[in-house]
Amino acid sequence: MVTRVGVPKEIKNHEYRVGLTPGSVRELTSVGHSALVQTGAGAEIGFSDDDYRAAGASIADSAAQVFADSDMIVKVKEPQPAECRMLRPGQLLFTYLHLAPDPEQARLLMESGCTAIAYETVTDRNGRLPLLAPMSEIAGRMAIQVGAVALQKSNGGSGVLLGGVPGVLPGKVLVIGGGVVGANAARMALGLGADVVIADRSVPRLAQLDDLFGPRLKTVYASVDALDKLVVDADLVVGAVLVVGAAAPKLVKREQLSRMRKGSVLVDVAIDQGGCFETSHATTHSDPTYVVDGIVHYCVANMPGAVARTSTEALNHATLPFAMALAAKGWKQALADDPHLAAGLNVHAGAITHPAVADALGHPFRDPKSLLAE
Numbered sequence: 001m002v003t004r005v006g007v008p009k010e011i012k013n014h015e016y017r018v019g020l021t022p023g024s025v026r027e028l029t030s031v032g033h034s035a036l037v038q039t040g041a042g043a044e045i046g047f048s049d050d051d052y053r054a055a056g057a058s059i060a061d062s063a064a065q066v067f068a069d070s071d072m073i074v075k076v077k078e079p080q081p082a083e084c085r086m087l088r089p090g091q092l093l094f095t096y097l098h099l100a101p102d103p104e105q106a107r108l109l110m111e112s113g114c115t116a117i118a119y120e121t122v123t124d125r126n127g128r129l130p131l132l133a134p135m136s137e138i139a140g141r142m143a144i145q146v147g148a149v150a151l152q153k154s155n156g157g158s159g160v161l162l163g164g165v166p167g168v169l170p171g172k173v174l175v176i177g178g179g180v181v182g183a184n185a186a187r188m189a190l191g192l193g194a195d196v197v198i199a200d201r202s203v204p205r206l207a208q209l210d211d212l213f214g215p216r217l218k219t220v221y222a223s224v225d226a227l228d229k230l231v232v233d234a235d236l237v238v239g240a241v242l243v244v245g246a247a248a249p250k251l252v253k254r255e256q257l258s259r260m261r262k263g264s265v266l267v268d269v270a271i272d273q274g275g276c277f278e279t280s281h282a283t284t285h286s287d288p289t290y291v292v293d294g295i296v297h298y299c300v301a302n303m304p305g306a307v308a309r310t311s312t313e314a315l316n317h318a319t320l321p322f323a324m325a326l327a328a329k330g331w332k333q334a335l336a337d338d339p340h341l342a343a344g345l346n347v348h349a350g351a352i353t354h355p356a357v358a359d360a361l362g363h364p365f366r367d368p369k370s371l372l373a374e
Contacts, residue, residue: 003033003327006070008063009041012077014285016044016308017315019074019095022055024316024323029056033327038066045309067091074323076315077302078105089113089349092331094323096120096135097346100247100360101274109347115331119319120272121245121354122344129244131322131344133180134314136269138304140184140240143267144173144192146303147236150265150289150296157296158263160235163193170194174230176222176251176276177240178205181269183212185238190216197230227251232259239268239276245346245356247274254278254293262294271299336372345371 005028007019018041020028025035035057039049049059060066067073067086075095079087084105087093090113097118099106109116119131129136144162151157151171164170173189175182178200189196190213199222200206206219220226231237231252241248248270257279270276271283279292282301289298304311322341325334335342345353351366352358358365 001328001330003330004069004071005033005035005323005327006060006066006073007035007037007041007057008066008073008075008083009038010076011063011080011083012302012305015077015302015305017076017305017312018042018045018047019076020320020323021312021316022047022051022057024320025052025057026055027320027324028327031324031328034058036060036066036070038063042312045312072323072327074319076312077305078102079109081105081108084108084112087112087114091115092326093117094119094319094326096272098272099346099352099354099357100245101272103361106347106352106357106361106363110350110352113349114347115345115349116347117326117331117341117344118245118346118354119315119344121346121356122322123244123340125340129180131315131318132242134318135304135311136180136242137184138307138311138314139269140181140238141188142303142306143181143185143238143240143269144188144194144236146288146298146300147173147238147265147267148192150267150298151236151263153263155296156263156289156291157265158235158261160263162189162236171235172233173197173236173238174199174234175238175240176200176227177242177270178202178209178219179240179242181240181242182238183209185240185269186213186217189236194236197234199227199230222251228256231256234264235261236265236267237277239266239270239280241270241276242273243356245354245360247360248276250276250278252277252279257293257295260295263296265296265298267298269303271301275299332372335368342368342372 153159162171
C-alpha cells in the first residue's frame with residue numbers, strides 16, 4: 001500500500017514542533033510512500049524545505065494543499081478549527097488530540113468524518129503511554145525550570161531560590177502525581193537542591209520512586225488531608241496527574257490558595273486534559289502566567305513547544321514506527337494487528353471511539369472492535 005502523507009505547519013501559538021523530521025520523511029519515502037510538507041513547516045527548528053526535498057518530500061505552498069492532497073495527516077498539536085474544517089471523510093489524522101476538555105474540537109472532528117488517532121491514548125504491552133512519554137519527560141523537566149523562573153520576585157513570585165544557599169533553607173517543591181511527568185519533575189528539582197515531596201495514590205509507585213531517588217526524595221500517599229497540608233506549605237506545586245483520555249481531577253481547590261504564601265507558584269502540566277487545579281485555565285507561551293489570590297499560575301498547554309527541536313526529535317523517535325505501520329497497512333489493518341495502536345483511535349466517521357473521551361464529553365461510545373470487525 002502506498003500512502004500520501006501530509007505534514008502541515010503547526011499554527012498554535014508559539015508552536016514550532018513539526019510532525020515529521022526530514023529523517024522520518026526519508027524513512028517513509030524509502031519504502032515508496034510520498035510526503036507532502038508545507039513550506040516552512042520545520043524552518044524554526046532548523047529543518048529547511050531543502051532538507052525535506054533531499055529526504056524525498058514535495059513542498060506545498062499552503063496547509064490547504066497539504067490537507068487536500070494527503071491520505072494521512074501527521075501533526076503534533078490538536079488541529080485548530082481552521083484545520084478541522086479541512087479534514088474530510090476517509091482521511092486519517094495522527095496527532096495529539098486531548099479531546100476530553102475540548103468539546104468544540106471533538107464536534108469539528110466528528111463533523112469532518114475523518115479517522116483520528118490520538119498519540120496520548122496509544123498504549124504498550126505494559127499499559128504505558130509510549131507516545132505521550134517523551135513529551136511528559138520534557139514537560140516534567142520544564143515544570144521545574146519555568147517554576148523556578150516564576151518564583152523570581154520580578155516575575156511576581158515570592159523571591160525564593162529553589163536550591164537555597166548555605167545558611168538559607170531551599171525552596172519546597174510538591175509534585176502531585178508520580179508518573180513520567182512527576183518523576184522527571186522530581187529529578188530536576190532534586191538536581192537544583194530543592195526540598196522535594198512527591199505525592200501519589202499508588203503505594204507500589206511510591207516504592208519505585210523511593211528506590212530510584214533514595215532518601216533525598218520524600219514520598220507521601222496523596223490523601224486529601226496530606227495534600228491540603230503539603231499544598232499550603234509549598235513554594236512550587238507541580239500538577240502531574242493523568243487519567244488516560246479523561247479530564248484531570250481537580251486536586252487543588254481555590255480556598256487553599258488563600259492559605260499559601262503569596263507569590264508561590266502552581267505549574268499545571270495536566271492543563272491539556274483540563275488541569276488539576278481548580279483555578280487553572282490554559283495559557284500560551286506569549287502570556288504564560290496569571291495570578292489568582294496572590295498565587296502565580298503557569299498553565300501553558302504546549303510546554304514542550306518551547307524546546308521545539310528537542311521535542312520534535314524525541315516525539316518522532318516514538319511516533320515513527322506507528323506512522324510507518326499506518327502508512328503501510330492503512331488504519332484498519334494496522335489497528336487490527338496492534339491493539340495498543342487501536343487504543344489510540346478517538347474519532348471515526350462521526351463517532352467517539354474511546355470510552356474515557358466519550359464519558360468526558362457525554363457522547364455515545366462506539367467500540368473500535370466493531371469497526372475492525374466490519
